Amino acid sequence: MKQVLFTDLDGTLLDLYDYSYDVALPTLEALKLRNIPVVFCTAKTFAENKYYRKELGIEDPFIVDNGGAIFIPDNYFSFGFECKKKDNYCVVELGASYAELRGALKEIREETGFKITGFGDMTAEEVAANANLSVDKAKLAKDKQYNESFIFDEQKEKETILFEKIREKGFNSTHGGRYYGIHGKNVDKGKAVKILTELFEKEYEEVKTIGVGDSKNDIPMLKAVEQPAIVKNKKGAWLDISLSNLYKAKGEGPEGWVEVVEKFIWIY
Ligand SMILES: [Mg+2]
Numbered sequence: 001m002k003q004v005l006f007t008d009l010d011g012t013l014l015d016l017y018d019y020s021y022d023v024a025l026p027t028l029e030a031l032k033l034r035n036i037p038v039v040f041c042t043a044k045t046f047a048e049n050k051y052y053r054k055e056l057g058i059e060d061p062f063i064v065d066n067g068g069a070i071f072i073p074d075n076y077f078s079f080g081f082e083c084k085k086k087d088n089y090c091v092v093e094l095g096a097s098y099a100e101l102r103g104a105l106k107e108i109r110e111e112t113g114f115k116i117t118g119f120g121d122m123t124a125e126e127v128a129a130n131a132n133l134s135v136d137k138a139k140l141a142k143d144k145q146y147n148e149s150f151i152f153d154e155q156k157e158k159e160t161i162l163f164e165k166i167r168e169k170g171f172n173s174t175h176g177g178r179y180y181g182i183h184g185k186n187v188d189k190g191k192a193v194k195i196l197t198e199l200f201e202k203e204y205e206e207v208k209t210i211g212v213g214d215s216k217n218d219i220p221m222l223k224a225v226e227q228p229a230i231v232k233n234k235k236g237a238w239l240d241i242s243l244s245n246l247y248k249a250k251g252e253g254p255e256g257w258v259e260v261v262e263k264f265i266w267i268y
Pocket of ligand 1: 010213
């Protein structure tokens with residue numbers, strides 16, 4: 001049986017504040033030794049995923065922009081399937097284009113007067129300061145294709161109106177640990193996980209999927225895997241969700257991540 005790990009990045013494998021992951025390195029090494037696919041399933045962009053894949057030495061497929069697209073390295077699977085070629089990847093595109101998403105946010109801002117600031121409205125320096133990133137990494141974070149992240153500087157009650165407006169315009173929204181996100185209508189992490197799981201099943205027949213996350217935008221992913229797990233957030237609390245079979249790690253962020261992997265994956 002092939003175990004496949006789907007993992008969120010921010011607040012899960014990476015620390016929400018400083019993006020550190022040192023505590024997870026030995027476990028990542030063990031996963032690599034055992035050939036267990038580590039599939040990033042994140043709101044992060046293609047450019048950011050590329051950075052962390054290199055940094056962590058991960059060569060498995062990955063899901064970007066909250067499920068906006070799946071990138072599969074060429075020849076990763078032994079069979080062919082429908083996709084778009086980009087660099088050395090086969091891309092399954094699911095999301096709306098960045099221009100459409102930016103347009104919808106602009107309209108909502110005009111219609112409601114809400115203070116909405118997208119990554120596209122900020123300079124790399126501003127994103128760097130806001131997200132606690134280096135300017136170089138902020139540039140990677142701004143390089144969005146199927147998702148826009150934004151700050152919603154309004155009272156929490158107005159969130160309902162915001163979400164409704166986004167739906168009206170034919171798009172979908174979510175909230176990660178740090179930012180709000182707008183993306184294509186039928187797009188979420190779960191749909192992308194299901195498509196990728198089918199490909200893994202075609203390759204390995206018997207597959208067991210494990211998913212680990214920390215926030216609301218992870219719920220569709222958690223519902224799409226066999227073994228869902230969540231880690232604690234910076235407040236020391238878990239995401240408010242009831243799912244049968246859900247494992248709640250005692251650790252926060254990457255520490256909880258290690259706990260989940262050690263509990264459900266045969267790495268030693
Ligand atoms: Mg997260």
